[in-house]
Structure formats: structure tokens, C-alpha cells
Amino acid sequence: MVEFARHYGEGPTALSEVAREQGLPLPYLEQVVASLRRAGLLESVRGAHGGYMLAREPGQISAGDVFRAVEGSLMTLDCMRTDGTSCAREPICVTRNVWQIIIDRLRDTLDNTTLADVLAWEHTKAGVGTKVENDVVQD
Numbered sequence: 001m002v003e004f005a006r007h008y009g010e011g012p013t014a015l016s017e018v019a020r021e022q023g024l025p026l027p028y029l030e031q032v033v034a035s036l037r038r039a040g041l042l043e044s045v046r047g048a049h050g051g052y053m054l055a056r057e058p059g060q061i062s063a064g065d066v067f068r069a070v071e072g073s074l075m076t077l078d079c080m081r082t083d084g085t086s087c088a089r090e091p092i093c094v095t096r097n098v099w100q101i102i103i104d105r106l107r108d109t110l111d112n113t114t115l116a117d118v119l120a121w122e123h124t125k126a127g128v129g130t131k132v133e134n135d136v137v138q139d
Helices: 002-006 015-022 026-038 063-071 096-111 115-122 131-138
Strands: 042-045 051-054
Touching (some): 002 015, 015 026, 026 042, 026 063, 063 096, 063 115
Antiparallel strands (some): 042 051
């Protein structure tokens, strides 16, 4: 998605170019792109100069959007079920609150980090002094 963000506004980018730039196998990327298209994050363009492009501008797509599209959920732990059922140990579990804090911070970080942020960090020496680093230090 970062590669598509780099080329935002330039038209479609060939998946083979993304594979080459990111050092990823093309068959793997084809599977990932299918999930991203279904989630409405990428659009495809057919033809000789076809490829894929972001469906929205980089500042409107969060890392959380991408993660959920590819992985389905942020974190799966039996004790942190989201289906309305609870873990049998919940009443006596002393670590559940810790896991809830971890999940909340992960969700907050991913949902408040956009592709535009990632590109900006890239331009500031691969993230040195970034928002995420500063948040971790301050917390």
C-alpha cells in the first residue's frame, strides 16, 4: 500500500513493479491485492497501462484499514472475545486489563496512522523522531 501511496495521482501502478520495489513474490501480492480490492482500498485498471491505485488519497487510508483488510482483525485472544461471550477465567484474570490496554493502544496507533504519515516518515530518515516513536516515549 505504501508503494501505491508513493504513486498516488500518477495513475495505476503495475503489481509487478510493486513486487520488484518491495522484494515480494508476485503470487503473494496478488492474494493481498484481492483482499485490499474487496475492502475498497484499491481500484484496478485493465489494459496495457493498467494496474492498481489507491481508492482514496493516502491521508484517508489508515494502517488499521489495511491491516483489517488483509488480516481480518487486529488481535485474537480467547480472553478478549468480541462475539459477546466471555472467557471462563474473566472474573479471576489479573492480566485481562493489560491485554485490553495493549489492544486499545494497537488499535489507536493503527487507526491514527495513515499512508500519508508513513510516506512523511520515510522522508524524515526512515522514521527517526516520528509521531509513533514520540508517543511510545511519552507513554
